[in-house]
Structures are given as C-alpha cells and as structure tokens.
Amino acid sequence: MATLDEERDHVGRCKAGLRRMLEGARDNVIVGESVAGDRYSAERLGRHLKSLAKELSEEPEGPPFFGRLDFGPGSAEHGGRAYHIGRRHITGEHGGPPVVIDWRAPVSRAFYRASARDPQGVDVRRRFGWSGTTLTGFEDERLSRGEEGESRILAAEIERPRVGPMRDIVATIQPEQDDLVRTGLDLSICVQGAPGTGKTAVGLHRAAYLLYAHRRRLERAGVLVLGPNRTFLGYVSAVLPALGEMDVEQTTLERLLATVPVTAADDEETAMVKHDARMARVLRTALYGRIAKPVEPVAVPDGSLRWRVPEDELRRIVDDTRRESLPYGTGRERVRARVVESIRRQAESRGRTAGAPWLRRIGRGVTPWLDQVWPAVKPEEVLYELLRGPARDGRDPAGGVLTDAERAALTWRKPPRGVKGARWSAADLVLLDELAALIERPRGYGHVIVDEAQDLSPMECRAVARRSEHGSLTVLGDLAQGTTPWAATSWPERLKLLGKPGGEVVALTTGFRVPAAVVELANTLLAALDADVPATRSYRSDGRLRVTRVAGLEKGVVEAVREAYMFEGSIGVIAADADVEAITAALWNEGLDLNGRLSVMPASLCKGLEYDHVVVAEPAAIAEAERRGLNRLYVALTRAVSRLDVVHARPLPPPLRHPC
Numbered sequence: 001m002a003t004l005d006e007e008r009d010h011v012g013r014c015k016a017g018l019r020r021m022l023e024g025a026r027d028n029v030i031v032g033e034s035v036a037g038d039r040y041s042a043e044r045l046g047r048h049l050k051s052l053a054k055e056l057s058e059e060p061e062g063p064p065f066f067g068r069l070d071f072g073p074g075s076a077e078h079g080g081r082a083y084h085i086g087r088r089h090i091t092g093e094h095g096g097p098p099v100v101i102d103w104r105a106p107v108s109r110a111f112y113r114a115s116a117r118d119p120q121g122v123d124v125r126r127r128f129g130w131s132g133t134t135l136t137g138f139e140d141e142r143l144s145r146g147e148e149g150e151s152r153i154l155a156a157e158i159e160r161p162r163v164g165p166m167r168d169i170v171a172t173i174q175p176e177q178d179d180l181v182r183t184g185l186d187l188s189i190c191v192q193g194a195p196g197t198g199k200t201a202v203g204l205h206r207a208a209y210l211l212y213a214h215r216r217r218l219e220r221a222g223v224l225v226l227g228p229n230r231t232f233l234g235y236v237s238a239v240l241p242a243l244g245e246m247d248v249e250q251t252t253l254e255r256l257l258a259t260v261p262v263t264a265a266d267d268e269e270t271a272m273v274k275h276d277a278r279m280a281r282v283l284r285t286a287l288y289g290r291i292a293k294p295v296e297p298v299a300v301p302d303g304s305l306r307w308r309v310p311e312d313e314l315r316r317i318v319d320d321t322r323r324e325s326l327p328y329g330t331g332r333e334r335v336r337a338r339v340v341e342s343i344r345r346q347a348e349s350r351g352r353t354a355g356a357p358w359l360r361r362i363g364r365g366v367t368p369w370l371d372q373v374w375p376a377v378k379p380e381e382v383l384y385e386l387l388r389g390p391a392r393d394g395r396d397p398a399g400g401v402l403t404d405a406e407r408a409a410l411t412w413r414k415p416p417r418g419v420k421g422a423r424w425s426a427a428d429l430v431l432l433d434e435l436a437a438l439i440e441r442p443r444g445y446g447h448v449i450v451d452e453a454q455d456l457s458p459m460e461c462r463a464v465a466r467r468s469e470h471g472s473l474t475v476l477g478d479l480a481q482g483t484t485p486w487a488a489t490s491w492p493e494r495l496k497l498l499g500k501p502g503g504e505v506v507a508l509t510t511g512f513r514v515p516a517a518v519v520e521l522a523n524t525l526l527a528a529l530d531a532d533v534p535a536t537r538s539y540r541s542d543g544r545l546r547v548t549r550v551a552g553l554e555k556g557v558v559e560a561v562r563e564a565y566m567f568e569g570s571i572g573v574i575a576a577d578a579d580v581e582a583i584t585a586a587l588w589n590e591g592l593d594l595n596g597r598l599s600v601m602p603a604s605l606c607k608g609l610e611y612d613h614v615v616v617a618e619p620a621a622i623a624e625a626e627r628r629g630l631n632r633l634y635v636a637l638t639r640a641v642s643r644l645d646v647v648h649a650r651p652l653p654p655p656l657r658h659p660c
C-alpha cells in the first residue's frame with residue numbers, strides 16, 4: 001500500500017494534471033472556435049471550452065482527492081487497480097489513466113457503498129485527512145479482511161464547525177444518501193427526512209450527479225432547484241458551483257413566477273382560497289368563459305370582394321377546437337386557421353390561387369371577428385375580472401365551486417379601477433401562472449428539485465408540475481416542518497398534485513446536524529405536530545443543550561450570545577419575528593458585532609439554515625405567532641450543529657418539555 005509520502009507525490013501529479021487541463025482548455029478555446037464546421041457548432045464548442053477554462057482557473061484550491069479504492073485481484077473489472085476519488089476528474093500524463101476519478105463515475109460508487117459484508121471487489125478503502133491543501137494522513141479499512149469501523153475523518157467532517165455557506169458532502173456521502181443521489185433521471189423521488197438528515201445535500205448532489213450522467217440531455221432541457229426563500233438560497237447556492245456545476249437555475253418559486261411585482265398581501269382566509277386546488281377549475285372557467293358563441297356569419301374583405309363563412313360552420317369550428325383541449329392561445333390560432341381554410345376552399349372553387357401572402361392577408365382580415373369570439377387575453381385581465389367579483393349579469397366562474405364565504409374572501413374589498421392599477425399578491429402570482437399556462441404551455445425542465453416541499457400549496461404544486469411534466473422531480477421535505485396553512489400531511493397526495501403519482505417516497509433517518517440531546521428536546525413537540533414521520537437517530541452524541549429561565553429576555557439573550565463567542569463557529573439567534581428588533585437592538589447596544597459570525601434570524605426565515613451555536617429566544621412567542629407556530633418552533637430548535645441555548649422569560653409552551 002502507498003505510504004503518506006507516496007500519496008503526497010500523487011498530490012503533485014494532480015497539480016500537474018490540473019495545470020495541463022487548464023492550458024489545454026485555453027488552447028482549445030482558440031482552436032475550437034476556428035475548427036468547428038459551422039457557426040452554431042463553433043459557438044457551442046467555444047462556449048463549452050471557455051466555461052471549462054474558466055471553471056478550471058477559478059477552481060478553489062481544495063484537496064484534489066478525498067478517497068482511494070484499491071481493488072483486490074478478484075475484481076473482474078478493476079482487479080489489482082487503484083483509483084483516487086475526487087470532486088473532479090483529473091487527466092493523467094500523455095493520455096495515460098486519469099490521476100483522479102470523478103466521484104460521480106460508476107467506479108466511484110464502491111467508495112460509498114462497499115462494506116465489510118459486501119466489499120464489492122474492494123480490498124482497501126482509504127479516506128484522506130487534509131489541513132487546507134496539505135495532506136495530513138489517511139485511514140484504511142481493509143474491507144476484504146472484514147475491517148470496517150467508525151472513521152475519525154468522517155466524524156470530524158460531520159462535526160466540524162459551520163462557518164460560511166453550506167459545503168458539499170462528496171467525501172462523506174452515506175450509503176442511504178448515495179442511493180438517492182444516483183437514482184436514475186427518469187425516476188421521480190420524494191425524500192422525507194427529519195431536520196439535518198441531509199435532504200438538501202442529497203438534492204444538490206443529485207443535481208450534480210444527473211448533470212454528469214446525462215450531460216447532453218440536461219444541458220438542453222435544464223435543471224431547476226427551488227428553495228423556500230432567498231436567505232436559504234444564499235446559504236446553499238455555492239454547493240453546485242463548488243462541484244463544477246455552474247448552469248443550474250437556483251431560485252424561489254415566487255421569483256420564478258414573478259411576471260408582475262408583488263405589492264399587496266392577502267389575509268390568511270383569502271390566501272387559503274387562492275391556494276386551493278379548486279382555483280384551477282375557477283380559472284379555467286373564467287378564461288374559457290371569454291369565448292363567445294358565433295351568432296352571425298363572418299364577412300372578410302378581400303379587395304372589392306367579401307368572403308363569407310356561415311354561422312353554423314363557425315360554430316362547428318369553435319366547438320371542435322374547444323373539444324381539442326389545446327392551450328387557449330393555440331386554440332385561437334387554430335380557429336383563425338380553420339376560418340381561413342374555409343375561405344381558401346371557396347376561393348379555389350372559384351378558380352383563384354391562394355398564395356401565402358393572400359392567406360396571411362385573409363388571416364389578418366379574420367382578426368376583428370376573432371377578437372369578438374375567441375379574444376386574445378392576458379392573464380392579468382382574466383384575474384382582474386375574477387377578483388372584482390361576479391359579473392353584473394350574475395355570471396360567476398366560481399359559481400358552484402366555491403362557497404359564498406370563499407367567494408367573498410376571493411373578491412377585492414376595494415377593486416382597482418382598471419387592470420393597470422391592480423396590486424398583486426404572492427398568491428396572485430400563482431394564479432397568474434396557472435392562467436398563463438392555460439393560454440400557452442410554459443417552458444419545462446429536464447429535472448426539478450423542490451426543497452421544503454411540505455410547504456407548497458396545491459396551486460403551487462401545479463406550477464411545479466407544469467415545469468416538470470416531461471422531466472422528473474426530486475421532492476425534499478419533512479411533514480413535521482410544515483408551517484404554511486396549507487402544509488402537506490401526506491406525501492402520496494402531494495406527489496399526485498405534483499404530477500408524479502408514482503414517485504417513490506423514501507425516508508432518511510440519520511441526522512447529521514443536530515446533536516442527540518437537542519433532537520430529544522425537539523422531539524417532545526412531535527406528538528403535538530400531527531405529522532406521521534418515521535423516528536430518526538442522531539449521528540452525533542456530542543453537543544450541548546441548555547434551557548435557561550431568565551427575568552428579562554433581551555438581557556438573557558445577550559448573556560447567552562456572549563458565552564457563545566467563547567466557542568468557534570457561527571452563532572444564530574432565532575426569535576419570533578416581532579421580537580427581532582428589540583433583540584437586535586440589545587445585542588447592538590452591548591457592542592456585539594452583527595456583521596461577523598453572529599446573526600439574528602426571524603423564526604419565519606430560519607428554515608433550512610444551520611448555526612454552530614443557536615440561541616432560541618422565547619419559544620412561547622414563536623409558538624403563538626402563527627397557526628402552525630409549534631411546527632415553526634420545531635424548525636427553530638433543530639438549527640443547532642453543536643450547542644443550543646433556549647432562553648425564556650415566559651413559561652415554555654406546554655408540549656415542549658426539557659427531557660431530563
């Protein structure tokens with residue numbers, strides 16, 4: 001087996017390999033642009049090589065490999081060979097074998113999956129320890145001899161302090177996570193996992209894996225990652241670029257749907273109606289209610305002539321087109337084309353030749369009639385009409401679908417004078433998107449990853465479903481962390497709404513973030529959360545939990561933060577949104593630096609985040625602040641990586657018990 005010195009020599013070979021790749025990519029940019037056969041290929045090739053060169057030159061100077069596999073002589077495919085595994089493939093000298101294999105390559109799978117019970121042909125699995133870019137040591141597991149144990153390098157990686165944005169986990173992906181990461185592109189999966197089980201990490205690594213395994217298909221179709229809010233995206237969005245994947249669209253659903261600015265807010269009752277799945281029917285009725293029955297023939301001018309299409313034929317055209325269930329906009333053009341076709345037949349029977357310019361002119365001549373019968377509409381116009389309330393003649397697209405109370409909640413209290421003056425809410429964006437998709441099919445993606453999916457409403461699920469109709473989905477979430485009024489209570493039901501009823505639901509049950517003592521405290525809430533979720537075990541026995549009753553909340557928080565500064569890593573104070581200002585002021589007045597490793601986070605924004613040291617301020621206030629306040633508190637209590645301080649001036653909310 002190679003010694004530490006020999007492994008250090010290998011680091012040198014990796015550096016030389018990376019240099020060669022960078023120089024090669026730069027040369028190729030120049031050559032590639034001039035050798036490609038046509039302009040389109042030249043541009044594509046040039047773009048690809050430029051981004052490769054950019055990626056290589058910007059590559060953070062990280063360890064070039066984290067593991068090594070030595071296959072035994074018995075392995076049919078790899079007998080007697082050794083491979084170093086790293087974040088990216090590094091080519092060898094003079095076309096020789098690569099010096100590092102990409103973690104996503106098929107052979108690397110054994111690094112994550114081999115065990116003493118099933119060595120998969122691996123004789124020795126080696127994990128490397130690094131300090132910055134210096135190789136400091138390694139650990140071997142002789143799997144073929146039945147050796148497999150707790151890895152110190154693995155434990156240190158999982159327990160390391162969290163500073164800055166989320167990091168990749170390629171060196172330590174666990175077998176149950178690896179299974180999910182490498183699930184085929186054609187399969188949609190739903191990952192249910194308690195806080196810190198690695199759902200987000202799995203989703204991001206699956207994106208990277210799929211891009212590696214299906215590069216051509218996904219470069220064309222695109223990969224979309226949807227997160228709950230900007231703070232969360234800010235935290236996780238560096239993971240994919242660090243894995244060499246720059247071209248993944250990472251955004252929130254609200255931003256993706258933002259065709260108009262959000263300048264209004266709905267009360268909960270109105271939002272509940274707008275997010276209800278029945279709104280899909282209401283909107284369809286509202287849109288198709290614009291189509292009128294032809295009541296007279298159409299006469300289309302053509303120089304001194306007028307071509308007529310009789311009323312009964314027009315009716316047939318409109319009815320047939322409606323039955324075809326095309327998008328509304330396509331239907332309008334289909335009706336136009338059919339009327340033009342009818343006129344063309346008449347013209348040709350009279351001996352005229354119908355050339356393309358003539359057909360276009362006749363098509364334009366049909367527009368005034370079409371505008372009456374199948375008018376062109378914008379989503380905003382349809383929604384504006386709907387939110388103004390039932391029409392004067394009593395016609396109402398919501399009739400028979402919504403109750404009177406729901407209809408009243410949907411209707412604007414003070415309707416704007418015109419569509420231009422309308423102020424739209426976040427829920428309206430979802431309704432506008434539904435309408436836009438009824439008018440014209442939206443762009444789809446090859447793969448969509450939705451994080452915190454338990455919080456999606458039925459109407460939001462439809463917006464996601466439209467974008468993954470011809471692709472697949474990775475749905476990530478935790479039923480116990482649902483905080484929206486419409487949060488999911490069952491995954492199969494959500495998968496149906498997401499358009500993937502056959503998607504498999506898989507549970508992750510090992511927690512990598514939250515220490516066992518903290519999990520125990522948070523779990524005292526579980527029974528009250530009414531969520532049917534599997535039990536989890538924490539990988540971490542370290543960590544500290546302290547619950548402190550104080551006389552004054554702000555003072556108590558300041559003291560807890562002062563003490564937290566004695567340890568390494570990030571500090572997050574999580575408080576009810578209404579308490580954030582006072583707590584921030586108190587910390588500020590004490591001279592505590594809020595721009596460094598300390599942040600104060602409103603409870604409503606802490607989802608998906610983590611800090612080494614968390615101070616949860618006044619659990620009762622967090623629990624009272626909203627309908628699913630206990631779920632919010634559960635989220636807040638599970639953000640800690642190493643230490644949790646619960647500071648309270650009021651009694652703890654009843655289901656929460658210190659489990660000592």
Ligand SMILES: Nc1ncnc2c1ncn2[C@@H]1O[C@H](COP(=O)(O)OP(=O)(O)OP(=O)(O)O)[C@@H](O)[C@H]1O
Pocket residue numbers: 157158167168169172173174177193194195196197198199200201202478481512513607608609610638
């Ligand atoms: N295999 C692993 N090796 C090392 N760290 C891991 C592993 N899996 C997860 N982690 C770490 O555990 C922490 C929690 O992971 P992640 O945020 O993906 O969990 P989550 O299930 O999405 O949590 P939440 O539901 O609270 O948002 C992260 O710091 C992540 O890097």
